[in-house]
Amino acid sequence: MTSAPAPIKAKLRIGDLVFSRSAVFAGSMILVTLAAVAVFLIVQSIPAVVATTEDASILKTNFWDYVGPLVFGTVWAAALALLVALPISIGIALFISHYAPRRLASVLGYVVDLLAAVPSVVFGLWGIGVFAPALVDAYAWLNEYLGWIPLFSGTPSATGRTILTAALVLAVMVLPIMTAICREVFLQTPVLHEEAALALGATRWEMIRTAVLPFGRSGIISASVLGLGRALGETMAVAMVLSASPVITFQLLTSVNPNTIAANIALSFPEAYGLNVNVLIATGLILFVVTFAVNAFARWIVSRRKEFSGAN
């Protein structure tokens, strides 16, 4: 009878130890930070959620009536922005990765990245000073000829500072990050798959459809999520461009527009006192939850067809 040999222990090396501990530390920091923000938001929000108009002057009735239009406006503006930005950014990314001559492609890449470096306040100024006035005529035209579509009905705004303008400005702002991610993913498409499609007699567009886009699908979704996240949280540009009222409406062209959570916080905070501050923080909590839900949804989409992802 022999006793089982003692398990062999790997020798502890100081470098391994330092690296593993620092990795664990960095990894846990993200959780700690997130938890700290969540705790702050929740603690500060509790008094606001149960408050009435007597406690906080900012509320007309109760908290939920106050935050409802804001949530709607936030999601509505961000969704519109994404709707506009996604096809454009995929188009730009495809042009850079598969159509443009190499030199033009790198120049374009720089230009797009440069767009990402423009501060949001500048976009706000541009939106309010140039873009909104320029859109007034286009809105009048849309309203006149396509007014039978509920989206374009109502009296068009005379200033152009509508939710559609805000969404378009947001679209321009999220375009660079989305384009950059799509471009990187499209460039990663294995040449093997592109050639497989071409050798079957695919045209360039068919090659992109059979090889590049399916391969880039998860990247496109990630790009959308990042873009949407930025659009949901964008504050300055929306606060400057949009002339807002507490309503829920799908009409895009009128002067009565729902506000977004972030812009509302920025606009209302300087004058807020007492429980009104808590109300604004509570709307921040709601934004946090909405963004979280969007992220979770996107992750779920990506994981749904995991075995077809090409990662195996």
Added chain:
Amino acid sequence: MSKRIEVRDLNVYYSKFLAVEGVNLAIEPRSVTAFIGPSGCGKSTFLRTLNRMHEVIPGARVEGEVLIDGNNLYDPDVDPVLVRRQVGMVFQRPNPFPTMSIKENVLAGVKLNNKRISKSDAEELVEKSLRGANLWNEVKDRLDRPGSGLSGGQQQRLCIARAIAVSPEVILMDEPCSALDPISTLAIEDLIEDLKQQYTIVIVTHNMQQASRVSDKTAFFNIAGTGKPGNLIEYDDTTTIFSNPSVQATEDYVSGRFG
């Protein structure tokens, strides 16, 4: 279904670099032709000129003529997309589309160019192509599973099924077995034997036993040195190339004295 290929004075370039020079050869229909030669001698490059896949690489171009049944592939009016439908290709590494199921992979080429195909026709074609590629029995129960879940040899046969599903006239194979184990290699070689009843097959291989096993004719390519263009040294019946070649370099190569 199969066609005769004739190549006349073909020069192949990567930008300014002349990669293959002055190739003349004729490939008979329903035969297997093997291209052998040391690495970098231009045999794969030359193979890719036969279905205009060479020009996919930026800067790559071709001078000369490739005639398939008398029609020049490099005529200015010829659409490379149509050429590639007639001349299918199987690559060195198996490359089924990872986002598609086995069935979708087989149908990938058929569904291009907005062609519609009825469900029953599609199922028939899938079965016929997979049977043609000797894969049907192994995958018939999992046609909706991803193609990337198959073994390397099965993936390569899936690629062959995908190529024959569009009913090409010629099938080009660029070292189709170099990433496979001996058993899978044997399966592919048997398949090539079957396919030549219907198709003209051109295969590039580094494996001289493979060339002697599967091919009717063999072309030996060589280069004088690095940076020099590759040339077709000798083209003859496979038995002649391997037993009684007329050029010394060929004999040195097939007898393993270099390369």
